[in-house]
Amino acid sequence: MAAAPDAEPDTGPDTGPDTGPGAGPGAAPVISFRGATKVFAGPRGGVRAVDDVDLDVRAGEITGVIGYSGAGKSTLVRMINALELPTAGTVTVAGRETGALGERGLRALRADVGMIFQQFNLFSSRTVAGNVGYPLRIAGWSRERRKARVAELLRFVGIADKARQFPAQLSGGQKQRVGIARALATSPGILLADEATSALDPETTQDVLALLRRVNAELGTTIVVITHEMEVVSSICDTVAVMEQGRVIEHGPVYDVFADPREPATRRFVHSVLRDRPSAETLARLREHFPGRIVTVRVRADPGTRSALSDVLTAHATERGVRSTIVYGGIRELADKPLGSITFELAGPDDAVDALVADLRRHTPVEEAADRGDPTEEAG
Template identity: 50%
Template sequence: MPPSIQLQQVHKSYAAGGRQVAALHPLDLEIQAGEVFGIIGHSGAGKSTLIRLINRLEEPSGGRLRVEGQDVTALDRDGLRALRRRIGMIFQHFNLLSSRTVAGNVAFPLELAGTPRAEVASRVAGLLERVGLAEHAGKYPAQLSGGQKQRVGIARALATEPKILLCDEATSALDPQTTASVLELLSRINRELGLTIVLITHEMDVIRRICDRVAVLDAGRLVEAGPVTEVFLHPQHPTTRRFVSEAEHVDEGGLHADVRAVEGRIVRLTFLGPDTYAPLLGRVARHAGVDYNILSGRIDRIRETPYGQLVVALVGGDADAAQRAFVEAGVTVEVLRP
């Protein structure tokens, strides 16, 4: 299938103080139909600019942008209006109309599109059922929790039956438990409706929970991109390594400061898939005659895929043989200290 979204040398600059300041340097990016694609970067990295270029809330300074094969940069006003009906958007601070009920907020884009009243009522009821707010249809935004407000925003974004859903820091204003429930809802919507979801965030843990692939931005430049399993477990660029270190609560070298004095060869072992739960460490230690000391570790999931990462000190015996045995078993081995 052709990409759902394709950017070719797209860039964006602003005039400031009599000169042009680049918010986004020329980049190439393809987002496939039906995937959840994450864009991560610190404040000022250009991620909000990038996502707003997709539906032309921001005008690109150059390059070519295609959505479902259509050249977005060439659209006139009517064409742009039609495009935006195919692209839903969820905002960080909800952007709900305080004078309208929950049902009224979800109905608003349908009313703007001239949808018949009976169809509006039916579609709104179905959307509120989908996001778990059917019993709150008559409430006003002030009566809702943050998570409930974001669910209204999601329902509203789905009202015009879009093919693409843009999420602009959709969970950054929410607590961790509510964030998890909203991400699960978005993941379910992706599975059930086959929507392409583009999500921007400054949290690698959000990327890990929901995204198939990720692009990393730094100072307006695309510095790394690929499957989340690869980028999260084996980051290449310093910016990506910082994000992963923050998520894993270790320093960028993979070691806590208080274990640097531990003796032995220190390695990071990465397990992926069902082998994450295999009793491999003890078996390799017996085979190679090494003792091991687990310095840090985590077993979790990247979307639906289990993974494990252990930082281990191998002491005595044949550390080279231990490394070879891990590699032969399909484990990725990185030497942090020889």
């Protein structure tokens, strides 16, 4: 890790102008990576955990960071609160360049960037109130002010009655509420979450996501979440950044990235989390019951296209006797728009099925499963 200089450079005001409530999508970036690189020293030249990343996160936005294990997500996010400093390039957070900060600047930065974790990272020997008040103690708040602030925070996250309990006495969802209250104690403009709901059941996950949405809407907090859960992306993220081998390979509004992934790695990731297509194993099982041609039809936002698809299927059924049976599928809402695909078995004379597929293709991408004997092919 590069040593920070002792001198305090002029990095602007303690709280950047873009971090407060009222800033929304369309606002200036509050986090900017420019050629940001993090190489961990080691044998054989070390590990390039983050590699030449240019990325802007706008104030008031909720950004998801996704990608396979080892892609560099945690390292990227830890660069935002200067737990990792870039070995090349820059990371600028609310007007401060992290690599140029001294002790005092780092403290101010970290007070403005809260963080929550998958395993909650609470002090087991402190009460809920003690955990939430801890960062305020470090920041030198008086006992009186701390008490009032902790009470306010516990009310906000909905566990006012748990102040005197210890973490071991709480459920996972309650522990994460403590984590969120603690992260918000110093009123940070930015909140980082590293797989913060991965240890929770689906219902509790929804509760915690609703709380994060409230944090964003009511406090104007910019939120960056690392996740492998589609639920998290679809229910809270405005934009998503996809990482592979240290690089951000795609970044944009959630619907755009998921509906139209450009990179093969993004496409693989999107398919694996949408689960809207049959896996090779599922396809093999489907073949046993559905010997006809199996095609997967993509479903997108445009309602006109969807009714056109129904019309095509109906017309070919009545006019040419092609029977279409729904055998698999999944459509979900993302940014209030439908996204997914439906897999059909088409049974009928070969040329009639060909004509139907050609007609469907005029409206939406259609992928055909490979013939029996080679069922593992997954079309792009």
